[in-house]
Amino acid sequence: MGKLEGKVAVVTGASQGSGYGASRAMAREGASVVLVSRTREKLEAVAREIEDVGGVALAHPADVTDRAAMAAMIEATAVRFGRIDVLVNAAQSPVIRTAPIADISDEDVRELWESGAVATLALMRAVRPRMIAAGGGSIINFGSGAVHNPAQYGVYAGVKAAIQAISRAAAIEWAKEGIRVNVVFPMSESPAADADFALGEGRAEQVAKGIPLGRMGDPIEDIGQPIAFLASDESRFITGTTVALTGGLTYLR
Numbered sequence: 001m002g003k004l005e006g007k008v009a010v011v012t013g014a015s016q017g018s019g020y021g022a023s024r025a026m027a028r029e030g031a032s033v034v035l036v037s038r039t040r041e042k043l044e045a046v047a048r049e050i051e052d053v054g055g056v057a058l059a060h061p062a063d064v065t066d067r068a069a070m071a072a073m074i075e076a077t078a079v080r081f082g083r084i085d086v087l088v089n090a091a092q093s094p095v096i097r098t099a100p101i102a103d104i105s106d107e108d109v110r111e112l113w114e115s116g117a118v119a120t121l122a123l124m125r126a127v128r129p130r131m132i133a134a135g136g137g138s139i140i141n142f143g144s145g146a147v148h149n150p151a152q153y154g155v156y157a158g159v160k161a162a163i164q165a166i167s168r169a170a171a172i173e174w175a176k177e178g179i180r181v182n183v184v185f186p187m188s189e190s191p192a193a194d195a196d197f198a199l200g201e202g203r204a205e206q207v208a209k210g211i212p213l214g215r216m217g218d219p220i221e222d223i224g225q226p227i228a229f230l231a232s233d234e235s236r237f238i239t240g241t242t243v244a245l246t247g248g249l250t251y252l253r
Contacts, residue, residue, distance in 0.1 A: 002030030003232040009086035010034045010077060010127065012064050012119075015042035017190025018142065019090030021219025022227040027055035029228045031086065034058045034077045064091045064119040074126055084130040086231040089120040089141045089163075094192060097146075101154035109155050116159035121166050128179065136178025138231045141167045143183040143242060145250040164242060171240030180239035182230050187246035188217045212248030222247075 009026050013019030014035035027033045027050040035043045035057055043059035050057040058080055062069040077084055093115035095108045120141055131137030143160045150157035164183050171181040208215055217223050223245050229235055230243070244250035 002028065003234055004086070004228060005030030007031045007085040007231070008034070008077065008081040008083050009088065009231060010036065010073070010084055010123075011088040011090060012036045012123065013089075013091035013142075015039055015046055017090070017192055018186040018188040018219055018223045018227075019088065020046055021188060021222075021224030022088045022090060022140075023057070023224070024050065024220045025224025025228040026086070026088075026231060027057060028053070029232065031228075031231070032056040032058070032081055034060055034073070034081075036060050036062055036064065036073060037091065038063050064123065065114045067122060070119075070123055070126055074130065078130065083134040084127050085134055085137045087123065087127050087131075087137070087139045088227060088231070089123060089139070091119065092116050092142065092159075092192075097156040097192070098152050099155065100152060104155055112155050112159050116156075117162040117166065120163050124166075124170060124181070128174065128177075131179050132177050137180070138235070139167070139170070139179065139181045140227050140230050141181070141183050143167075143185050145185045145187070145244065145246055148250065168240050175239060180230075180235070182235075182239060183242040184223075184227060184230070185242065185244045185246055185250050186217065186223045187211065187249060188219045188223045190219065210249060211246065215247065217245060217247060 004026055009031045011019055011023045014023045015037040023033050035046055040061040047057040047059040060073045062073050093111045095111050141163050143164050146153040146157040147161045167181045167183045244252050
């Protein structure tokens with residue numbers, strides 16, 4: 001049996017990058033996984049990958065900024081599986097993350113906040129009653145090491161800092177309900193990382209050189225598997241903290 005056997009996990013941003021890695025790793029550990037992102041074709045491809053190796057997945061295309069769509073997703077999850085034990089908030093708008101704060105547009109600021117901190121908080125609050133009914137749960141939110149070096153990433157880093165603060169508050173306030181809340185900093189191979197690297201020649205190599213382990217993380221093995229651990233009862237005494245999955249690049253203190 002896997003460490004998540006019998007658990008039901010909702011993953012936003014599940015179609016690529018670290019959200020994809022979390023979905024695959026948790027399914028491998030026995031969880032039934034509800035896959036959420038905006039692109040149906042990508043989600044269905046991930047669902048097929050999970051099902052082809054004996055896992056259980058439900059593809060639910062939706063925009064995390066749409067409250068009605070998220071409510072419908074939670075209801076569909078309850079109808080199919082009867083419970084929610086795990087929430088992984090990996091979704092974030094794909095708008096450019098590298099932008100001086102004097103130059104970024106109001107529209108991009110709004111999109112980053114709405115798809116990041118606002119959507120993360122809304123979905124945490126929406127799944128809370130289901131987790132209480134299930135006897136507790138685990139929420140894993142996505143932060144970023146950009147909070148420690150925010151120049152040129154100011155708004156994006158601000159969104160991620162807000163997610164950290166909200167997560168810490170929820171961890172303390174919801175502990176009595178058996179709900180744990182943690183944050184991860186993923187340094188993963190992903191389309192978003194590729195887009196960032198494309199901004200300058202040699203940027204990918206420069207980033208890799210700055211990582212002590214010398215490479216970007218694999219979405220499933222290096223990012224997804226630690227998330228599966230945080231989702232499981234093996235981490236039952238871990239809450240309100242941030243885990244850097246960055247190959248040694250980020251030092252948390």
